[in-house]
Amino acid sequence: MTATVPPSPARRLSAENRHGQILEAASELFIEKGFEAVGMNDIARELQTSRPTIYTYFTSTEDMLRALLRERLPAMWERLRPILPTSGEFHADTFSALFVALLHERELLLLLHSGGGPIFREQRGHFLQQLGEWIEPYRQAETRQPQALHLITLLLEAAAVEAVRGDSKEADAQAQAIGQFIAGGIAGLSSRSEKS
Template sequence: MIDTTTTSRSPTARLPRRLSAENRREQIMQAAARLFTERGFEGVSMADLSSHLQTSRATIYTYFPSTEAILDALFQERLCALQAQLSPHVRGGQPAYREIMALMQSEQDTVRLLNSGGGPQFCEQRQRFVNVIRSWLLAEAPAPLPEREWLLDLVIQFLLTAANQQVTGPAQPTQWLVLEQFIDGGIEAVRKSAP
Protein backbone atom coordinates (compact mmCIF):
# COMPACT_ATOMS: atom_id res chain seq x y z
CA MET A 1 0.00 0.00 0.00
CA ILE A 2 1.28 3.45 -0.89
CA ASP A 3 1.37 6.07 1.82
CA THR A 4 -0.46 9.10 0.39
CA THR A 5 -0.13 11.31 3.44
CA THR A 6 3.21 12.72 2.26
CA THR A 7 2.16 13.26 -1.35
CA SER A 8 -1.24 14.92 -0.98
CA ARG A 9 -2.10 18.25 0.55
CA SER A 10 -4.03 18.33 3.75
CA PRO A 11 -7.30 20.26 3.48
CA THR A 12 -6.00 22.96 5.84
CA ALA A 13 -2.66 23.55 4.06
CA ARG A 14 -2.44 27.02 2.57
CA LEU A 15 -0.86 27.85 -0.71
CA PRO A 16 1.66 30.65 -0.52
CA ARG A 17 -0.06 33.92 -1.30
CA ARG A 18 1.01 35.82 -4.37
CA LEU A 19 3.58 38.48 -3.72
CA SER A 20 3.60 41.86 -5.38
CA ALA A 21 6.41 42.41 -7.88
CA GLU A 22 8.21 44.66 -5.39
CA ASN A 23 7.91 42.12 -2.57
CA ARG A 24 9.02 39.24 -4.82
CA ARG A 25 12.06 41.26 -5.96
CA GLU A 26 12.94 42.01 -2.34
CA GLN A 27 12.48 38.34 -1.41
CA ILE A 28 14.90 37.32 -4.17
CA MET A 29 17.47 39.91 -3.08
CA GLN A 30 17.32 38.90 0.58
CA ALA A 31 17.63 35.21 -0.22
CA ALA A 32 20.55 35.93 -2.55
CA ALA A 33 22.30 38.03 0.12
CA ARG A 34 21.94 35.17 2.59
CA LEU A 35 23.30 32.62 0.11
CA PHE A 36 26.15 34.91 -1.04
CA THR A 37 27.34 35.37 2.53
CA GLU A 38 26.96 31.66 3.39
CA ARG A 39 28.48 30.15 0.25
CA GLY A 40 30.40 33.01 -1.33
CA PHE A 41 29.16 34.94 -4.33
CA GLU A 42 30.87 32.67 -6.85
CA GLY A 43 29.30 29.61 -5.20
CA VAL A 44 25.70 30.66 -5.90
CA SER A 45 23.93 30.10 -9.20
CA MET A 46 20.45 31.09 -10.33
CA ALA A 47 19.53 27.39 -9.95
CA ASP A 48 20.69 27.47 -6.31
CA LEU A 49 18.62 30.56 -5.70
CA SER A 50 15.49 29.11 -7.32
CA SER A 51 15.91 25.93 -5.26
CA HIS A 52 16.35 27.93 -2.06
CA LEU A 53 13.23 30.01 -2.80
CA GLN A 54 11.30 26.99 -4.07
CA THR A 55 10.38 28.82 -7.24
CA SER A 56 11.30 28.52 -10.90
CA ARG A 57 14.38 30.07 -12.46
CA ALA A 58 12.05 31.82 -14.89
CA THR A 59 10.51 33.71 -11.96
CA ILE A 60 13.92 34.91 -10.84
CA TYR A 61 14.94 35.83 -14.39
CA THR A 62 11.80 37.98 -14.58
CA TYR A 63 13.41 40.27 -12.00
CA PHE A 64 17.16 39.79 -12.54
CA PRO A 65 19.13 38.61 -15.59
CA SER A 66 22.02 37.23 -13.50
CA THR A 67 23.52 36.85 -10.04
CA GLU A 68 25.73 39.85 -10.90
CA ALA A 69 22.61 41.96 -11.39
CA ILE A 70 21.29 40.81 -8.01
CA LEU A 71 24.61 41.70 -6.38
CA ASP A 72 24.54 45.13 -8.02
CA ALA A 73 21.00 45.75 -6.74
CA LEU A 74 22.04 44.62 -3.24
CA PHE A 75 25.05 46.94 -3.24
CA GLN A 76 22.88 49.85 -4.43
CA GLU A 77 20.33 49.20 -1.70
CA ARG A 78 23.00 48.91 1.01
CA LEU A 79 24.81 51.99 -0.30
CA CYS A 80 21.71 54.17 -0.02
CA ALA A 81 20.96 52.88 3.48
CA LEU A 82 24.56 53.36 4.63
CA GLN A 83 24.72 56.92 3.30
CA ALA A 84 21.47 57.79 5.07
CA GLN A 85 22.75 56.36 8.35
CA LEU A 86 26.19 57.98 8.08
CA SER A 87 24.95 61.40 7.02
CA PRO A 88 24.13 62.83 10.48
CA HIS A 89 27.56 61.74 11.78
CA VAL A 90 29.70 63.36 9.08
CA ARG A 91 27.94 66.66 8.41
CA GLY A 92 28.47 69.84 10.37
CA GLY A 93 31.29 70.14 12.86
CA GLN A 94 33.82 67.51 13.82
CA PRO A 95 32.85 64.04 12.50
CA ALA A 96 31.55 61.76 15.25
CA TYR A 97 34.15 58.98 14.92
CA ARG A 98 32.77 56.84 17.71
CA GLU A 99 29.29 56.87 16.16
CA ILE A 100 30.70 56.19 12.68
CA MET A 101 32.65 53.18 13.91
CA ALA A 102 29.67 51.90 15.92
CA LEU A 103 27.52 52.21 12.82
CA MET A 104 30.07 50.31 10.75
CA GLN A 105 30.15 47.59 13.37
CA SER A 106 26.36 47.34 13.34
CA GLU A 107 26.36 46.88 9.55
CA GLN A 108 27.46 43.23 9.73
CA ASP A 109 25.18 42.15 6.88
CA THR A 110 26.74 44.76 4.60
CA VAL A 111 30.33 44.00 5.54
CA ARG A 112 29.75 40.26 5.15
CA LEU A 113 28.23 40.87 1.75
CA LEU A 114 31.23 43.05 0.80
CA ASN A 115 33.54 40.20 1.77
CA SER A 116 31.56 37.35 0.21
CA GLY A 117 33.39 37.03 -3.09
CA GLY A 118 36.83 37.16 -4.65
CA GLY A 119 36.33 36.84 -8.38
CA PRO A 120 36.96 39.72 -10.79
CA GLN A 121 33.30 40.66 -11.29
CA PHE A 122 32.64 40.69 -7.57
CA CYS A 123 35.81 42.67 -6.78
CA GLU A 124 34.93 45.24 -9.44
CA GLN A 125 31.45 45.77 -8.00
CA ARG A 126 32.82 45.94 -4.45
CA GLN A 127 35.41 48.52 -5.51
CA ARG A 128 32.68 50.65 -7.10
CA PHE A 129 30.73 50.47 -3.82
CA VAL A 130 33.79 51.54 -1.81
CA ASN A 131 34.61 54.33 -4.27
CA VAL A 132 31.10 55.77 -4.02
CA ILE A 133 31.24 55.71 -0.21
CA ARG A 134 34.71 57.29 -0.21
CA SER A 135 33.74 60.04 -2.68
CA TRP A 136 30.55 60.76 -0.78
CA LEU A 137 32.36 60.93 2.56
CA LEU A 138 35.02 63.22 1.07
CA ALA A 139 32.30 65.57 -0.10
CA GLU A 140 30.39 65.43 3.21
CA ALA A 141 33.11 65.31 5.88
CA PRO A 142 34.15 68.82 6.98
CA ALA A 143 37.73 68.03 8.06
CA PRO A 144 40.45 69.58 5.88
CA LEU A 145 42.79 67.48 3.76
CA PRO A 146 45.00 65.48 4.27
CA GLU A 147 43.55 64.26 7.57
CA ARG A 148 40.14 63.80 6.01
CA GLU A 149 41.44 61.27 3.49
CA TRP A 150 43.38 59.43 6.20
CA LEU A 151 40.23 59.16 8.34
CA LEU A 152 38.16 58.01 5.39
CA ASP A 153 40.64 55.27 4.66
CA LEU A 154 40.43 54.18 8.30
CA VAL A 155 36.62 54.08 8.16
CA ILE A 156 36.61 52.17 4.87
CA GLN A 157 39.19 49.67 6.10
CA PHE A 158 37.08 49.10 9.19
CA LEU A 159 34.07 48.48 6.95
CA LEU A 160 35.93 45.99 4.77
CA THR A 161 37.68 44.06 7.54
CA ALA A 162 34.99 43.91 10.21
CA ALA A 163 33.28 40.89 8.65
CA ASN A 164 36.55 38.99 8.32
CA GLN A 165 37.29 39.58 11.98
CA GLN A 166 33.82 38.33 12.90
CA VAL A 167 33.06 41.40 14.99
CA THR A 168 29.97 40.57 16.99
CA GLY A 169 28.06 42.60 19.53
CA PRO A 170 28.75 46.17 20.53
CA ALA A 171 32.24 47.14 21.57
CA GLN A 172 32.81 48.01 25.21
CA PRO A 173 33.02 51.74 26.06
CA THR A 174 36.74 51.39 26.87
CA GLN A 175 37.35 49.93 23.40
CA TRP A 176 35.71 52.97 21.80
CA LEU A 177 37.74 55.27 24.04
CA VAL A 178 40.97 53.58 22.93
CA LEU A 179 39.88 53.77 19.28
CA GLU A 180 38.95 57.43 19.66
CA GLN A 181 42.34 58.17 21.28
CA PHE A 182 44.06 56.31 18.45
CA ILE A 183 42.18 58.39 15.86
CA ASP A 184 42.87 61.62 17.73
CA GLY A 185 46.57 60.70 17.98
CA GLY A 186 46.66 59.94 14.25
CA ILE A 187 45.02 63.27 13.41
CA GLU A 188 47.52 65.13 15.57
CA ALA A 189 50.43 63.29 13.94
CA VAL A 190 49.13 64.15 10.46
CA ARG A 191 48.69 67.82 11.44
CA LYS A 192 52.23 68.00 12.82
CA SER A 193 53.74 66.41 9.73
CA ALA A 194 51.83 68.62 7.27
CA PRO A 195 53.85 71.55 5.89
Protein backbone atom coordinates in the same frame (compact mmCIF):
# COMPACT_ATOMS: atom_id res chain seq x y z
CA MET B 1 14.19 -1.55 -0.42
CA THR B 2 14.74 2.15 0.15
CA ALA B 3 11.75 4.44 -0.20
CA THR B 4 12.31 7.49 -2.32
CA VAL B 5 10.91 10.78 -1.16
CA PRO B 6 9.07 12.58 -3.93
CA PRO B 7 10.36 16.08 -4.62
CA SER B 8 8.28 18.79 -3.05
CA PRO B 9 6.27 20.81 -5.52
CA ALA B 10 7.52 24.25 -6.41
CA ARG B 11 6.13 26.93 -4.13
CA ARG B 12 4.60 30.10 -5.49
CA LEU B 13 6.23 33.18 -4.08
CA SER B 14 3.81 35.76 -2.75
CA ALA B 15 2.79 38.02 -5.59
CA GLU B 16 3.25 41.31 -3.75
CA ASN B 17 7.02 41.13 -3.40
CA ARG B 18 8.59 38.35 -5.45
CA HIS B 19 11.45 40.62 -6.48
CA GLY B 20 12.29 41.44 -2.85
CA GLN B 21 11.95 37.83 -1.69
CA ILE B 22 14.39 36.67 -4.36
CA LEU B 23 16.89 39.40 -3.46
CA GLU B 24 16.67 38.63 0.25
CA ALA B 25 17.28 34.92 -0.32
CA ALA B 26 20.16 35.69 -2.69
CA SER B 27 21.74 38.06 -0.17
CA GLU B 28 21.56 35.47 2.61
CA LEU B 29 23.11 32.79 0.40
CA PHE B 30 25.86 35.10 -0.92
CA ILE B 31 26.85 35.96 2.65
CA GLU B 32 26.61 32.39 3.93
CA LYS B 33 28.33 30.53 1.07
CA GLY B 34 30.22 33.22 -0.83
CA PHE B 35 28.95 34.76 -4.04
CA GLU B 36 30.92 32.51 -6.40
CA ALA B 37 29.45 29.36 -4.79
CA VAL B 38 25.80 30.36 -5.33
CA GLY B 39 23.90 29.61 -8.51
CA MET B 40 20.33 30.15 -9.68
CA ASN B 41 19.49 26.57 -8.63
CA ASP B 42 20.57 27.35 -5.07
CA ILE B 43 18.34 30.41 -4.90
CA ALA B 44 15.36 28.54 -6.38
CA ARG B 45 15.93 25.70 -3.90
CA GLU B 46 16.17 28.15 -0.97
CA LEU B 47 12.86 29.72 -1.97
CA GLN B 48 11.32 26.35 -2.83
CA THR B 49 10.33 27.64 -6.22
CA SER B 50 11.32 27.00 -9.83
CA ARG B 51 14.28 28.41 -11.73
CA PRO B 52 11.97 29.90 -14.40
CA THR B 53 10.33 31.95 -11.65
CA ILE B 54 13.74 33.31 -10.64
CA TYR B 55 14.67 34.01 -14.28
CA THR B 56 11.47 36.01 -14.68
CA TYR B 57 13.00 38.65 -12.41
CA PHE B 58 16.77 38.26 -12.79
CA THR B 59 18.99 37.06 -15.62
CA SER B 60 21.89 35.98 -13.38
CA THR B 61 23.35 36.08 -9.88
CA GLU B 62 25.41 39.10 -11.03
CA ASP B 63 22.15 40.84 -11.90
CA MET B 64 20.88 40.10 -8.38
CA LEU B 65 24.08 41.36 -6.80
CA ARG B 66 23.92 44.63 -8.74
CA ALA B 67 20.27 45.09 -7.71
CA LEU B 68 21.09 44.42 -4.05
CA LEU B 69 23.93 46.94 -4.02
CA ARG B 70 21.96 49.50 -6.04
CA GLU B 71 19.17 49.33 -3.45
CA ARG B 72 21.19 49.04 -0.26
CA LEU B 73 24.23 51.29 -0.66
CA PRO B 74 22.32 54.60 -1.07
CA ALA B 75 20.12 53.71 1.92
CA MET B 76 23.24 53.05 4.01
CA TRP B 77 24.72 56.46 3.13
CA GLU B 78 21.48 58.11 4.19
CA ARG B 79 21.65 56.34 7.55
CA LEU B 80 25.29 57.38 8.04
CA ARG B 81 24.77 61.04 7.05
CA PRO B 82 23.49 62.25 10.48
CA ILE B 83 26.67 60.99 12.18
CA LEU B 84 28.94 63.45 10.41
CA PRO B 85 29.76 66.50 12.52
CA THR B 86 28.64 69.97 11.57
CA SER B 87 31.64 71.70 13.19
CA GLY B 88 34.03 70.76 10.39
CA GLU B 89 36.32 68.62 12.57
CA PHE B 90 36.41 64.95 13.35
CA HIS B 91 37.18 63.87 16.90
CA ALA B 92 37.66 60.45 18.48
CA ASP B 93 33.94 60.39 19.38
CA THR B 94 33.01 60.99 15.75
CA PHE B 95 35.11 58.07 14.57
CA SER B 96 33.63 55.88 17.31
CA ALA B 97 30.10 56.83 16.23
CA LEU B 98 30.90 56.25 12.57
CA PHE B 99 32.43 52.88 13.40
CA VAL B 100 29.38 51.83 15.44
CA ALA B 101 27.12 52.96 12.58
CA LEU B 102 29.14 50.83 10.16
CA LEU B 103 28.67 47.86 12.51
CA HIS B 104 24.91 48.31 12.15
CA GLU B 105 25.43 47.85 8.42
CA ARG B 106 26.55 44.27 9.10
CA GLU B 107 24.62 42.59 6.29
CA LEU B 108 25.73 45.08 3.65
CA LEU B 109 29.39 44.93 4.72
CA LEU B 110 29.34 41.14 4.64
CA LEU B 111 27.63 41.22 1.23
CA LEU B 112 30.33 43.57 -0.10
CA HIS B 113 32.95 41.05 1.07
CA SER B 114 31.19 37.86 -0.04
CA GLY B 115 33.09 37.61 -3.31
CA GLY B 116 36.26 38.60 -5.09
CA GLY B 117 35.26 39.25 -8.68
CA PRO B 118 35.23 42.53 -10.61
CA ILE B 119 31.81 43.63 -9.32
CA PHE B 120 33.02 43.29 -5.74
CA ARG B 121 36.31 45.07 -6.35
CA GLU B 122 34.48 47.91 -8.08
CA GLN B 123 31.83 48.25 -5.38
CA ARG B 124 34.31 48.01 -2.48
CA GLY B 125 36.46 50.63 -4.18
CA HIS B 126 33.42 52.84 -4.61
CA PHE B 127 32.45 52.28 -0.98
CA LEU B 128 35.92 53.33 0.23
CA GLN B 129 35.97 56.32 -2.11
CA GLN B 130 32.57 57.48 -0.86
CA LEU B 131 33.61 57.02 2.77
CA GLY B 132 36.77 59.02 2.05
CA GLU B 133 34.82 61.79 0.34
CA TRP B 134 32.57 62.03 3.37
CA ILE B 135 35.46 62.25 5.78
CA GLU B 136 37.57 64.66 3.69
CA PRO B 137 35.70 67.93 4.41
CA TYR B 138 35.69 67.26 8.15
CA ARG B 139 39.38 66.65 8.66
CA GLN B 140 41.53 69.42 10.06
CA ALA B 141 43.22 71.45 7.32
CA GLU B 142 46.73 70.50 8.43
CA THR B 143 46.04 66.80 7.93
CA ARG B 144 44.85 67.07 4.35
CA GLN B 145 47.21 64.42 3.11
CA PRO B 146 45.80 61.91 0.60
CA GLN B 147 47.64 58.95 2.16
CA ALA B 148 46.16 59.77 5.58
CA LEU B 149 42.63 59.85 4.20
CA HIS B 150 43.18 56.57 2.38
CA LEU B 151 44.53 54.89 5.52
CA ILE B 152 41.66 56.18 7.66
CA THR B 153 39.00 54.89 5.27
CA LEU B 154 40.73 51.53 4.87
CA LEU B 155 41.05 51.21 8.63
CA LEU B 156 37.41 52.07 9.29
CA GLU B 157 36.17 49.64 6.67
CA ALA B 158 38.54 46.80 7.64
CA ALA B 159 37.81 47.18 11.34
CA ALA B 160 34.06 47.22 10.72
CA VAL B 161 34.20 44.11 8.51
CA GLU B 162 36.27 42.22 11.08
CA ALA B 163 33.93 43.32 13.86
CA VAL B 164 30.78 42.18 12.07
CA ARG B 165 32.39 38.81 11.44
CA GLY B 166 33.31 38.53 15.10
CA ASP B 167 31.61 38.96 18.45
CA SER B 168 29.11 41.83 18.41
CA LYS B 169 29.38 42.15 22.21
CA GLU B 170 32.83 43.68 21.74
CA ALA B 171 31.56 46.36 19.36
CA ASP B 172 31.51 49.20 21.93
CA ALA B 173 35.07 48.52 23.09
CA GLN B 174 36.22 48.24 19.49
CA ALA B 175 34.46 51.47 18.59
CA GLN B 176 36.14 53.38 21.40
CA ALA B 177 39.56 51.92 20.57
CA ILE B 178 39.24 52.66 16.85
CA GLY B 179 38.13 56.22 17.53
CA GLN B 180 41.10 56.87 19.83
CA PHE B 181 43.51 55.20 17.41
CA ILE B 182 42.38 57.26 14.42
CA ALA B 183 42.25 60.49 16.42
CA GLY B 184 45.80 59.79 17.67
CA GLY B 185 46.96 59.16 14.12
CA ILE B 186 45.43 62.43 12.92
CA ALA B 187 47.05 64.30 15.82
CA GLY B 188 50.39 62.72 14.90
CA LEU B 189 50.03 63.77 11.26
CA SER B 190 49.04 67.28 12.34
CA SER B 191 52.11 67.70 14.55
CA ARG B 192 54.34 66.31 11.80
CA SER B 193 52.85 68.83 9.34
CA GLU B 194 53.47 71.68 11.78
CA LYS B 195 57.15 70.74 12.09
CA SER B 196 57.67 70.67 8.32
